[in-house]
Amino acid sequence: MLRLYHADGRVVDAGDTVPGRAQLAECAWIDLSTPAPEQIAAVEDVFGIDLPDTAEMGEIEASSRVYRDGDASYMTALLVAGFERSDVPIETPVTFVLTKGGQLVTIRYSDPLAFRTAAGESGRRPPNAGGLTLLLYLLDLIVDRTADILEHLNAGIDRISHRIFGRDEARPDRRLSPGALQEILRQIGHVQFTVNKVHASLQTLSRIIIFLNVTGTGNVVAADRKTIPRGDRDALKSLGRDISGLTENAIYVMQNVFFLLDAAVGRISIEQNIIIKLLSVASVTLLPPTLIAGIYGMNFAHMPELAQPWGYPLALLLMLMAAILPLFWLRRKGWL
DSSP: OEEEEOTTSOEEEEETSOOOHHHHHTOSEEEEESOOHHHHHHHHHHHTOOOOOHHHHTOOOHHHHEEEETTEEEEEEEEEESTTTOSSOEEEEEEEEEOTTSOEEEEESSOOHHHHHHHHOTTTSOTTOOHHHHHHHHHHHHHHHHHHHHHHHHHHHHHHHHHHHTTTSSSTTOOOOHHHHHHHHHHHHHHHHHHHHHHHHHHHHHHHHHHHHHHSOSSSOTTTOOOOOHHHHHHHHHHHHHHHHHHHHHHHHHHHHHHHHHHHHHHHHHHHHHHHHHHHHHHHHHHHHHHHHHHHTOOOSOOHHHHSTTHHHHHHHHHHHHHHHHHHHHHHTTOO
């Protein structure tokens, strides 16, 4: 699918069609979402660029993520997509290209929320904006979305913490069932799985900001060396600070996840120790009465107590005392 963004704010969904050269050339931003080969070829021909394929977009070398090729700047970022629709978000590469003429071309094979937001909020896009301004606007949407994901993960960590430590329970010492403990471990794994993707995404976004700062320009020919306009320069600095802050927050979330994992394993050990302790106490309590019952269950001919009227009550009394005395002793020792 191909979507065309004009500088005056108009958005044209070309769908699977191939627009003409003039229609492409007058756009400020061309968004290629799972495009057909004919659409890729048309954009490459109009702007004189070579768009990467999915294999090239997935390469992890820094030189493959941000580079200049001729008069165009290429920047690839990993974005977290599908977080709002699934418990298993994906990490998807998106490539941003700033052409010689200052247009922005994006190519992607997923549908991150930031792109849907950009398509639906035409009033928020800067008026009469060039490719670099639109790129910074789009990166700002991506950073906002990343911040929302981290806020959601932080809230999830608080909920997990409350369950592990019983902070929301009327009785903090209330035991957790095996199913509840398994669910806690699953939630911790989900948070760790997602925050790893967020951290990787922030690293690629930070690399793009550094690339734009170092080159001093994002959309002009190297021989021209125009400086970035003040408004874009301020937006670039703000994005750099936001990304740096979010990266620190992602690391903080990771540390909390490790702490919660240790706490969850400790809670599981405590629950297992309680079960073992109860079984041990039951064994110690029932062993003496069992011994007495075994003695009087023997079939010897000469057992005087069996012939006495008080024999049966005495045996019951002995078994009861044999059960109570170990419990009393264990409680005095503080083991119960």
